Amino acid sequence: MNKIPKGWEVKKLGEICEITMGQSPKGENVFENSQSLNGLEFHQGKICFTDKFISKSKFITSDIRKIAEVGSILLCVRAPVGVINLTERKIAIGRGLCALKANNQNNNFLYYYLLGLKQYFESKATGSTFSAITLNIVKNCEIPLPPLSEQKAIVDKLDDSFAKIENAITNLINAKENLKLYKQSVLKSAFNGDLLPNTSPTHWEVKKLGEICEINPKTEILLLNESDEVSFIPMASVEAETNIFTESKSKFSKVKKGYTKFRDNDILFAKITPCMENGKICIVNNLKFGIGFGSTEFHVIRPNKNTLSKYIYYFVSQISFRQMAQIYMTGAVGQRRVPSKILENFEIPLPPLSEQNLIVAEIDRRFAIVDKTLNLIDKNIQNAKNLKQSILKKAFSGELRSEI
CATH class of the missing domain: 3.90.220.20 (DNA methylase specificity domains)
Structure with a gap:
């Protein structure tokens, strides 16, 4: 001023x-x-x-x-x-x-x-x-x-600039949504057996998830001291649809009772609305002592030795899987949850372990390209928002005068 x-x-x-x-x-x-x-x-x-x-x-x-x-x-x-x-x-x-x-x-x-x-x-x-x-x-x-005539001229300039920026942001958001749809189409192809040219679903088995995974298994806890710090994962620290989580540390004495227990390579699947629908799912790794504790609103999925965690993760990450799980939710509005029996009885196409590795590798490869593009789009959206602030700063310091 x-x-x-x-x-x-x-x-x-x-x-x-x-x-x-x-x-x-x-x-x-x-x-x-x-x-x-x-x-x-x-x-x-x-x-x-x-x-x-x-x-x-x-x-x-x-x-x-x-x-x-x-x-x-x-x-x-x-x-x-x-x-x-x-x-x-x-x-x-x-x-x-x-x-x-x-x-x-x-x-x-x-x-x-x-x-x-x-x-x-x-x-x-x-x-x-x-x-x-x-x-x-x-x-x-x-x-x-400024005088009223100049106020109007500045507003007209801002209207025009902001409309163009909003249009650019809308296009970027639409591009993000299209890329997310592409990721889902990749997953659909993977579990239909037509993602890779050299794989065929004719010899695949159809298994219930509960036959190849333990759902909410017991997790043995090593001899820990009450004061030992252990890995803790609350619901809020799991990102939606990214397989990314942020672990915190907590004293063993505080979390040994009343929390969900899991170990490295387990899959955490949010069971409560709206976290389940949003896709709060992740594979946990590099846990301290190889074990962790977290929200009671997670189902724990533990694949057997002939099933890749990443293969199961990608399967349950499909929107179609979550939509089906949503149908069978039980409980009051705002507190609806997916029963463990629904996960146990859900059928999944299962290729041999060698083909699971190939399928997961191809999904990873394609998703890495998409995620890199999504990150670039997010940066461009933020740049567009920053541009708005820059234009506003110019407008109210008189710098737009020369452009009006």
């Missing part, structure tokens, strides 16, 4: 905006069904607003206290602090949000400026239970303001 272009001025948001802090409705006035109430639209249990940049939601309510008008800027004042969005319709807002609307200024200029302030608002947040910012912090936030 110390160096602003000639002809610009610095104002506080409270000086140029109407600011409305949200207020949550009473619990007895919250509904679940889509409805229209006093001109306000609601849908599927959420206050209706576009989720272009924000997915925060509140209530369907008849107890409307605070309203954001069409074209208002919504700012999250409670975690996730600093996320913003433009409203496309009149809505009610809960206390996790505030609505801003510029007076006698270009509202979209203000919107773009706030897009670049997430880290600023995060730095101002306080609270032990959840982070939040106050109305005063919002009011006292400063903004550099």
Whole structure:
């Protein structure tokens, strides 16, 4: 703010905006069904607003206290602090949000400026239970303001630049999805027996998974001291659909009871929703003492000596396998799990061990190429997002003047 272009001025948001802090409705006035109430639209249990940049939601309510008008800027004042969005319709807002609307200024200029302030608002947040910012912090936030004609020109330039960047990001995301579909097609070919030209499924056997693997086997624990550090793998440390996990260390005394036990080369298969559907599956290796402990929401799959762990891992990683397992989940909503019997009775095509090695090697080879491309796409997506921030910085320091 110390160096602003000639002809610009610095104002506080409270000086140029109407600011409305949200207020949550009473619990007895919250509904679940889509409805229209006093001109306000609601849908599927959420206050209706576009989720272009924000997915925060509140209530369907008849107890409307605070309203954001069409074209208002919504700012999250409670975690996730600093996320913003433009409203496309009149809505009610809960206390996790505030609505801003510029007076006698270009509202979209203000919107773009706030897009670049997430880290600023995060730095101002306080609270032990959840982070939040106050109305005063919002009011006292400063903004550099050019004349209205220049605000419009800057907004037009940002609209054009951001549309191109969003289009590029969309194309990159679509490319990622296509590569993921390709990986699934590779797995389908592998277990149909047509991935390799020199292999034929005519002599393969069909086995139940429980015939060639132990499901949730007993794991012998070596003589360990209570103070020994052992490998521990919580559900959160297993990535979805990557066979990547991050182990932590825990005292044997803390995990010896009440946790799932496993050993090197075992497969951990998440049994609870939504982790199972998301593909939280991995082969564990290089465990301390060769054993590990983890979430009770894992099934442990231990292949016999004639079956490769990687072959089984790839089989249970198929979306088709997980979709079938999902059908047989049991339990209450939000706590549904795949019973171990489903895994035990699931049929799998099984070639000889030598062919399993060839199939796994070919899957590994193809996946390595795909994963390298996926990593490159992720970097490009991040670069595109960084470019947005760079353009915003230029816009509000006056550097876009020469391009307008």
